[in-house]
Amino acid sequence: MTQSENGGPGSPSPAxxxxxxxxxxxxxxxxxxxxxxxxxSGGSAVADAVGQxxxxxxxxxxxxxxxxxxxxxxxxxxxxxxVVDGITKxxxxxxGPYQTAIVRIGFSFTWLxxxxxxxxxxxxxxxxxxxxxxxxxxxxIESNHAFTVLLxxxxxxxxxxxxxxxxxxxxxxxxxxxxxxxxxxxMIGVLSLQNRSVFMGDGGDNVIHLMAIYLVLxxxxxxxxxxxxxxxxxxxxxxxxxxxxxxxxxxxxxxAVATVRGExxxxxxxxxxPFVGWATVxxxxxxxxxxxxxxxxxxxxxxxxDGGTGGDTGGADRDxxxxxxxxxxxxxxxLMDVLGNVVHNAxxxxxxxxxxxxxxxxxxxxxxxxxxxxGTAVYYPLHLDYFTPWPALSELLGGSGxxxxxxxxxxxxxxxxxxxxxFNRRVKNVLLAVMMLEHASIAVVLGLPxxxxxxxxxxxxxxxxxxxxxxxxxxxxWAGRLRPRPRETADEGKPEEPDGAPDxxxxxxx
Amino acid sequence: xxxxxxxxxxxxxxxxVVAVLVAVHLAAIFLHVAPxxxxxxxxxxxxEKYVYPEFEQxxxxxxxxxxxxxxxxxxxxxxxxxxxxxxxxxxxxxSAMDAxxxxxxxxxxxxxxxxxxxxxxxxxxxxxxxxxxxxxxxxLSEEYLRRIVMLRFGPELNGGQVRRIQVRSATTPVxxxxxxxxxxxxxxxxxxxxxxxxxxxxxPEGT
Numbered sequence: 001m002t003q004s005e006n007g008g009p010g011s012p013s014p015a016x017x018x019x020x021x022x023x024x025x026x027x028x029x030x031x032x033x034x035x036x037x038x039x040x041s042g043g044s045a046v047a048d049a050v051g052q053x054x055x056x057x058x059x060x061x062x063x064x065x066x067x068x069x070x071x072x073x074x075x076x077x078x079x080x081x082x083v084v085d086g087i088t089k090x091x092x093x094x095x096g097p098y099q100t101a102i103v104r105i106g107f108s109f110t111w112l113x114x115x116x117x118x119x120x121x122x123x124x125x126x127x128x129x130x131x132x133x134x135x136x137x138x139x140x141i142e143s144n145h146a147f148t149v150l151l152x153x154x155x156x157x158x159x160x161x162x163x164x165x166x167x168x169x170x171x172x173x174x175x176x177x178x179x180x181x182x183x184x185x186x187m188i189g190v191l192s193l194q195n196r197s198v199f200m201g202d203g204g205d206n207v208i209h210l211m212a213i214y215l216v217l218x219x220x221x222x223x224x225x226x227x228x229x230x231x232x233x234x235x236x237x238x239x240x241x242x243x244x245x246x247x248x249x250x251x252x253x254x255x256a257v258a259t260v261r262g263e264x265x266x267x268x269x270x271x272x273x274p275f276v277g278w279a280t281v282x283x284x285x286x287x288x289x290x291x292x293x294x295x296x297x298x299x300x301x302x303x304x305x306d307g308g309t310g311g312d313t314g315g316a317d318r319d320x321x322x323x324x325x326x327x328x329x330x331x332x333x334x335l336m337d338v339l340g341n342v343v344h345n346a347x348x349x350x351x352x353x354x355x356x357x358x359x360x361x362x363x364x365x366x367x368x369x370x371x372x373x374x375g376t377a378v379y380y381p382l383h384l385d386y387f388t389p390w391p392a393l394s395e396l397l398g399g400s401g402x403x404x405x406x407x408x409x410x411x412x413x414x415x416x417x418x419x420x421x422x423f424n425r426r427v428k429n430v431l432l433a434v435m436m437l438e439h440a441s442i443a444v445v446l447g448l449p450x451x452x453x454x455x456x457x458x459x460x461x462x463x464x465x466x467x468x469x470x471x472x473x474x475x476x477x478w479a480g481r482l483r484p485r486p487r488e489t490a491d492e493g494k495p496e497e498p499d500g501a502p503d504x505x506x507x508x509x510x
Numbered sequence: 511x512x513x514x515x516x517x518x519x520x521x522x523x524x525x526x527v528v529a530v531l532v533a534v535h536l537a538a539i540f541l542h543v544a545p546x547x548x549x550x551x552x553x554x555x556x557x558e559k560y561v562y563p564e565f566e567q568x569x570x571x572x573x574x575x576x577x578x579x580x581x582x583x584x585x586x587x588x589x590x591x592x593x594x595x596x597x598x599x600x601x602x603x604x605s606a607m608d609a610x611x612x613x614x615x616x617x618x619x620x621x622x623x624x625x626x627x628x629x630x631x632x633x634x635x636x637x638x639x640x641x642x643x644x645x646x647x648x649x650l651s652e653e654y655l656r657r658i659v660m661l662r663f664g665p666e667l668n669g670g671q672v673r674r675i676q677v678r679s680a681t682t683p684v685x686x687x688x689x690x691x692x693x694x695x696x697x698x699x700x701x702x703x704x705x706x707x708x709x710x711x712x713x714p715e716g717t
Contacts, residue, residue: 091521121621124661129715131625131657136650143646146563191564199628199654200620206567213564272564335517339524346528353536361543361569369574376687380576383684385609386627389618401689447618 094219094344098468099461103351104183104220105174106457107211110204111190112170114450115163122163125193125200128154132197145270146195147278149188152263162192173215176225181247183220184285187212204451207458210354213272216285217347219340224472248289255282288336295333348461355458356419359435363415372412375405381446389447397445411438422462432462534560543569582606582680583630585659588705589670599668601678607662629654630679641703656706661714678702 064070089095118125128134134154141151150162166189172182190212194205201209221227258264258279265277272281371377381387382394398404414434421428436456443452513521538560541550550557561567582605588598604626611622633655636647643649659675666672679701686692 087525091525117617118619118621121619123715124621124625127715131629131661131714132654133657133714136654136657139646140650144563195563199632200624202620202624202628203569203571210565210567274559331514331517335513335520338513338521342521342524342528346532350532350535354539357539357543358567358569362571362573365570365573367574369576371575371578372573374690376690377572377576379687380578380684381572383580384577385580385582385605386612386623388609389612389615391613398687401687404687444616447612447615447623449617 090345091338091341094222094341094348096348096461096465097219097222098224098465098472099463100215100218100220100344100348101176101222101224102460102463102468103211103457104176104179104215104218105224106460107208107215107454108170108173108186110450110453110457111186111208111212112167112174113453115167115170123156123159126150126163126196127159128156130197132199137196140198141195146191146198147270147272148192148195149258149263150192150196152258152261162189165189166193176221176227178244178247179221179225179227180289181244181251183216184282187216202448202451204448204454207358207451207454211351211454211458214347214351214354217343218351219344245293248286248293252286252290255279255286259283291332292336295329295336351458351461355461356422358455358458359415359418363412363418366412367416372408375408377404377408378411379404387446387448390445393445410434414438425464428462429464432459435459535565539565539567543567579681579683580605581627581630582682583626583677584680585663585675585677587663587667587672587676588674589667590673591670596673597668597670602663603680604659604662626658629658634679641701652706653712656708656712657714660708660712665710665713672708674705674707676703676705 094100115122124130128150134151137148138151141148150159152158165185169182169185169189172178173186176182190208194201194209255264264279264282265271266279267275267277271277366372366377369377371380379398382398388394397407414431418428418431418435421431436459439452439455439459443449512518538557541547541553541557542561542565544550546554582603584601584603584605586599586601588596590596608622608626612618615622629651632647633651636645636651637643643652655677656675659677660672663672663675680698681701682698683694683696685696686694
C-alpha cells in the first residue's frame with residue numbers, strides 16, 4: 001500500500017490527475033506489461049483508507065520476533081496486505097482495458113457481419129411471417145419468458161426497425177460511438193433476434209448472446225473507441241454532448257412507452273435473472289447513465305481534469321474554481337467511478353470464467369466419447385453434408401489417418417488443458433494461438449465462419465496486453481497510411497462543444 | 511483525498527454484494543454445464559430458474575461423440591389438380607437443397623445450415639417413437655416443420671394445389687474411415703411421419 005504515497009518519480013502517480021486521454025490512448029506506452037495489469041497502482045481513496053488500517057496493524061514491533069504470536073501477527077499482516085492489495089486492484093481501475101476493448105470489437109464485428117450477410121434472409125430467419133412465425137414465437141416465449149422486443153408487435157415495419165437498429169447498434173459498438181448506450185442497444189438487438197427464433201441459432205449465437213449481456217457491465221470503450229478519441233481530443237475531458245443527451249432522452253422516452261404498455265415488467269420471471277424484470281434492469285442502466293451526466297466534471301477553462309479516473313487533487317483544483325457544491329459532486333463521481341470499476345472487474349472475471357467453462361465442457365465431455373478415444377472423431381464431421389462446404393478439402397483432410405488422429409487428440413488436449421494453462425503465461429499464449437488457429441480452420445473447413453469468429457473474439461480476452469498494444473499501434477499506423485492527414489485536420493472535423501459533457505466515454509454502470 | 515466515510519461504506523457493501531452475485535452466477539453456470547451430480551440434483555430447480563432463459567448454454571460441441579450419420583429430411587405432397595384429381599409427388603430431398611447452397615459457399619446462411627436441421631432435431635426431441643407430440647413443444651415443432659416444407663414447396667406444386675404433405679427423415683451412417691477396419695451397416699433408414707393437411711396459413715410469405 002505504500003506505493004500509493006511514495007510512488008516515486010518514475011511510477012505513474014494516479015494521485016495526480018491525468019487527462020483520460022493520456023491514460024487511454026492506444027499509442028501510449030503500455031501501462032502494464034502483463035495482461036491483467038499487475039502494475040501496482042495506488043491512490044484509490046478507498047484503498048488508502050483500508051491501507052492505513054493495515055499499516056497500523058502491521059507496523060507494531062514485537063520484542064521477540066520468533067514467538068508464535070509474532071509469527072501469527074506477521075502472517076495476519078501479510079494476509080491483510082493481500083486483501084488490501086486485492087481491494088485496491090478491483091476498485092482502483094477497470095482492469096484489462098485492451099482485452100475488454102478487443103472483446104467488444106470482436107463480438108460487435110461478428111454480429112454486424114452476420115446481420116449484413118443474412119440481410120437477404122432476414123425475413124425468413126426472424127420476420128413475423130417466416131417459417132418460425134410470430135405466433136409460434138409468441139407461444140414458445142409465453143412458456144420460457146425470454147426477452148425479445150420483436151414480440152411487441154407483429155408488424156413487418158416493426159421488424160425492419162428492430163433489425164436496422166440491431167445493425168446500427170452493432171456498428172456503434174464496434175467503433176465505440178456512445179459505447180455505453182450502444183452496448184445496451186446491442187444486447188437488446190442480440191437478445192431480441194435470437195430469442196425470437198431460437199431454433200435458427202447455433203453455438204456461435206449462444207456465445208454472442210452471453211457476451212452481449214456481459215459487455216453491458218464492462219467499461220469496454222476506454223481504448224480503441226470514438227469515445228476515447230473524443231475524450232482525448234478535448235483536452236479537458238469534458239464538454240457538452242448534445243447528441244448524447246438527446247440519445248439518452250429519446251431512449252428514456254422509448255423505455256417509458258414500453259413500460260406503460262406493459263411490455264417490460266419490474267419483478268418476476270421475465271428478467272435476465274430471477275426476481276429482476278427487464279424494466280428494473282433497463283431503467284437502472286438509464287438512471288445510472290443520467291447520474292454520470294449529473295456529476296460530470298465542469299472544469300474551469302484550461303484546467304486539465306481526469307474524466308472520471310479517480311484523480312484526487314484534480315478534484316481539489318476544480319473546487320476552487322467552481323465553489324462548494326462541486327465538492328460533493330466530485331465525491332459522488334469518484335464513488336461511481338470506484339463502483340464502476342468493481343462491476344467492470346466482476347464482469348471481466350465472469351467473461352474469463354465463461355470462456356474457461358466453454359473449453360472445459362467441450363473438452364471433458366469429449367474425453368468420454370469413443371470416437372475421441374480411438375482418434376477418428378474429426379473424420380466424421382468432415383463427412384456430414386451440412387458441414388462440408390469444400391468437399392475436396394474435407395476429403396483431403398480426412399484422407400490421412402495420422403492427421404485425423406493428431407487433430408482429434410490435439411483438440412481434446414488443448415480444450416481440457418486451456419483453463420489450467422492460465423497459471424503459466426507462456427504456455428497460455430501458445431495454446432491461445434493454437435485455439436485461434438483451430439477456430440480459423442473450422443471457419444473454412446466446416447463452413448462455420450460466425451461461430452469461429454465468435455469463439456476467437458471470446459478467446460481474445462486472454463490475449464496479452466503487449467500484443468494488443470502492438471496490434472493497436474500497427475493498426476493505427478496502417479490506417480494512418482491509408483488516410484494520411486494531420487491531427488489538426490481531424491480535430492477540425494469535430495464541432496466545438498463548449499461546456500459540460502455527459503461523458504459518454506464513461507461506462508453506463510460507472 | 512479519501513472518499514467520505516459514507517462512500518467508503520457504500521464501496522464495501524458493493525464489493526460484498528458483487529462478490530456474492532458473481533459467485534452465485536458462476537456456480538449456477540457451472541452446475542448447468544456440468545453433468546448431473548450430487549449438488550445439481552439437489553439444486554437443479556433453482557439452477558434452471560436462474561439460468562433459463564437468458565444464460566442457457568450447451569458446449570457439448572461434437573461431444574461426447576460427433577454426429578456420425580447424415581440425417582436428411584425429405585418431403586412429398588399431395589396436390590389437387592385443376593381437373594379435380596389428386597396426385598402424389600415424389601420425395602424431395604430438402605436437405606440436399608441445403609447442402610447444395612452450402613457447397614462452395616464461404617459464408618453459409620443459417621437458413622441453410624440450421625433451419626431444417628435444427629427443426630428436425632426439435633421435432634424428434636419433442637415427439638415419442640410413435641411420432642406423437644409431447645406437450646407444447648411437440649405441437650410447435652410440427653407447425654414449424656410444416657411451414658419450412660411449405661416455404662420450399664410453395665402453395666402450388668406440379669401444377670396443382672398442395673393439400674397434404676408428408677415428411678420423413680433418411681438417416682445414413684457415415685462409413686468409418688478406411689483405416690479403422692470397422693464394418694458398419696451404412697444402409698439408409700427412414701422415419702416417416704403421418705400425412706399432414708395444410709392450408710394457406712401454413713405457407714410463410716416467400717422471401
